[in-house]
Amino acid sequence: MLSRDDFVEATVEFMSHPCFLQLRSAADVGILLFEDLDHFDLPEGYSKDDIWRILTAIRKQAAVFIPEDPERKADMWMITTSALSFDSEMMEVRMKGNSSLARSLREIQGSAFITRFIEQTLIGGLIAEDIAVDEERVHELYVGEPPVSSVDRLVANYFSLSSRCDLLAHREITHGMIENLYYELIEGVDLSTLPERHPVPLDPHLPPPESQVLMDLVCQRARSADDDMRFGPVLRIVNIMWFFRYFNVVPHLNVLVGLLLRNIIAIKWDLPVMAWLPDGLDAHDGEDVVDASRQEAVFAHWSTDFGFGFDFTPYFELNLKRYLFQLEKLNVSLSYLERLNEQIERIFESDINHRQMSILSSLIREPGAVMRIAPHQRAFRIAYGTARADFLSLEREGYLVREQEGRAFVFRAHPDLRDKIEQLGEAAIDSAELPGALAPA
Numbered sequence: 001m002l003s004r005d006d007f008v009e010a011t012v013e014f015m016s017h018p019c020f021l022q023l024r025s026a027a028d029v030g031i032l033l034f035e036d037l038d039h040f041d042l043p044e045g046y047s048k049d050d051i052w053r054i055l056t057a058i059r060k061q062a063a064v065f066i067p068e069d070p071e072r073k074a075d076m077w078m079i080t081t082s083a084l085s086f087d088s089e090m091m092e093v094r095m096k097g098n099s100s101l102a103r104s105l106r107e108i109q110g111s112a113f114i115t116r117f118i119e120q121t122l123i124g125g126l127i128a129e130d131i132a133v134d135e136e137r138v139h140e141l142y143v144g145e146p147p148v149s150s151v152d153r154l155v156a157n158y159f160s161l162s163s164r165c166d167l168l169a170h171r172e173i174t175h176g177m178i179e180n181l182y183y184e185l186i187e188g189v190d191l192s193t194l195p196e197r198h199p200v201p202l203d204p205h206l207p208p209p210e211s212q213v214l215m216d217l218v219c220q221r222a223r224s225a226d227d228d229m230r231f232g233p234v235l236r237i238v239n240i241m242w243f244f245r246y247f248n249v250v251p252h253l254n255v256l257v258g259l260l261l262r263n264i265i266a267i268k269w270d271l272p273v274m275a276w277l278p279d280g281l282d283a284h285d286g287e288d289v290v291d292a293s294r295q296e297a298v299f300a301h302w303s304t305d306f307g308f309g310f311d312f313t314p315y316f317e318l319n320l321k322r323y324l325f326q327l328e329k330l331n332v333s334l335s336y337l338e339r340l341n342e343q344i345e346r347i348f349e350s351d352i353n354h355r356q357m358s359i360l361s362s363l364i365r366e367p368g369a370v371m372r373i374a375p376h377q378r379a380f381r382i383a384y385g386t387a388r389a390d391f392l393s394l395e396r397e398g399y400l401v402r403e404q405e406g407r408a409f410v411f412r413a414h415p416d417l418r419d420k421i422e423q424l425g426e427a428a429i430d431s432a433e434l435p436g437a438l439a440p441a
Contacts, residue, residue, distance in 0.1 A: 017043045023055060030083045031314045033301050056308045064230045066239065066312065067220070074205040075309030078316055080230045087320040088234045094327055095234075095266070095273035101327070102273050104334045107354050111337055112362035112369075114276070115142065115379055117330060121259060121278045122158050126151075128245065128255040130195045144372035150190045154253075157185050161260050163378045165275060169267035173222035175215050181260050182250040191252055199246050205305045214249045222265050233269045237262055238319045241279060277326040337361060355380050356390050360399065363413045371400070371411040 014020060019041045026032050026040070037048045046054075063077035078084075094101055108114060119138050126133040131151060138155055147153040161184055171177060209217075221236050231239075243249055244258025263275035295318070302315040341357045352360070358379075359371060377387035391411050394400045400411040 014043065019043045020051070020055075023051065024058075027055060027059060027079075028081050028083075030081070031298065031317050033297050033314065034306075035297060053307070056306065056311065059311075060308050066231070067217075074305050076312060077309055078231075078235075078312045081313065081317070084313065084317050084320065087317070087324060088232060091234050091274075091320060091323055091327070092232065092271065095271040097270045097272050099273065101331060101334065104338065105273065105276060108334070108337050108341065108358055108361075109379060111358040112365045114330075114333060114337065117276045117278065117326075117333075118142070118159075118162060121276075122155065122162075122256075124278045125158075125255045125259050126155075129197050129253060143370070143375045150188075150193045153188045154185065154194075154256075157187055157189070158256055158260070159378075161185060162263065163381070165260065165263040166267050166272075166381070168264045173219055173261070173265065173268075175219065177264075178215060178218065178250065178257065178261060182253070182257050185253060185256060185260070194252070197252075197254070200299065200303075202246060202303045203305050203310070206303065206310070208247050211249060211251075214243055214247055218243050218249060218261075222261070233271060234274075234320070234323075235316055237265055237269075237271075237274065238316055240265065241319075242315070273327070273330070274323070276330060277323055279322075340364065352394075353390070355382070355387075356394055359390065359394060363417075367413055369412070370403075370405075373409070 020043055023032075023037075023040055026036070034048070034052050037051060042048065042051055059079050060075075060077060063075075063079055066076040066078065093099065096102060105114065116139075119135070119142055123133055123135060123138055131154075133151070137152070141147060141152055141155045142159055147156045161181060168177070218240055221240050241258050241262055244254045244261070248254055250257050259279060262279065266272060266274035298314045298318050302310060302312050304310075340361050341354070344352065344357050344360055355376070359376065362371065363369060371391070373384065373387045373391060376390065377384050380387070391400060391402075391409075395402055395411065398414055399417050401414050403410050403412065
């Protein structure tokens, strides 16, 4: 049996072992899972299980504990790795209301190149709810087509609520607010026609808490943005979305309610850019920051208690990387749109404001599109008269033609304008050197 001094010496020697130092470094830099140990040399005489238990025990000493259901026995924790600290700080800086991205969004928020991010956020949420969705139909509903089915009504309700998130952000996050989001979302929707969502099963140590407990936890997290700098606003929002993705805070459509609440909180905490970003997998082109097998491994890691509670570090790291990926895509689209607006200013001689530029840029994306006043009003949060004046001015200049659709007016590109706007789009694409995936549809 080792003496006390010998034991201390052996412990120090093990902690200083080059193989173990390499593992400690890898765990601090990014996502390190149990199966990743296969790619490392291990100290002689130690198995993967031995190393994993030692490594986890050491990491947990510096953990941030996530307060959860007081009846739950297992700990829930995370480590502020260097990658996690850098990514969360980078996100906060780039999503602030005074950031360059936020300023650009305020100027050109109504363009179809940008509003597609709102559409893709909803599409991703519908997929997570196991609701079959047609992307073209979602776009039609966004630009003002009347709903004809329960899914259509659900989509229209979501867009209506989404346009009011900046107003709701002035209110306190309470049970009542969350319940109102839910009831407004399902207004006119026959829930019996929608499929029942089946969340991925979690470790039995993570039983689903009562709805009241979940609501309390969500509200608690939503009211405490700055009480722990290691668990700042971005991580809190990711944690709030976790509740809605894996448990039933409200009776139905939890992911969609969670997305709306995320947007409200992001605006409230001066992170308005976050409200534009799809949450999780990119529903438009199937891209993601890790492949499917890696995602499954990350899920298996954080959703299983290996004896030290639940280590949520990989979950947070993966979600932050996804958000940064979407941030970059948004930045590329904004760069393209800014170059497009420069081309519009050069080619069109009349005095066109930034909202009218968004109408023309939308026609570049869809030359045959029908343009309506209401979506334009909603996108820019302006009075109906102001939105109508934007279209009538472009009609007087000969850029649009007006048509009657029922009792309302709609607008299309003037036939003489189509060749010009298609050339405009090509010029802007060449100028921005965009990848084809971001070119106009």
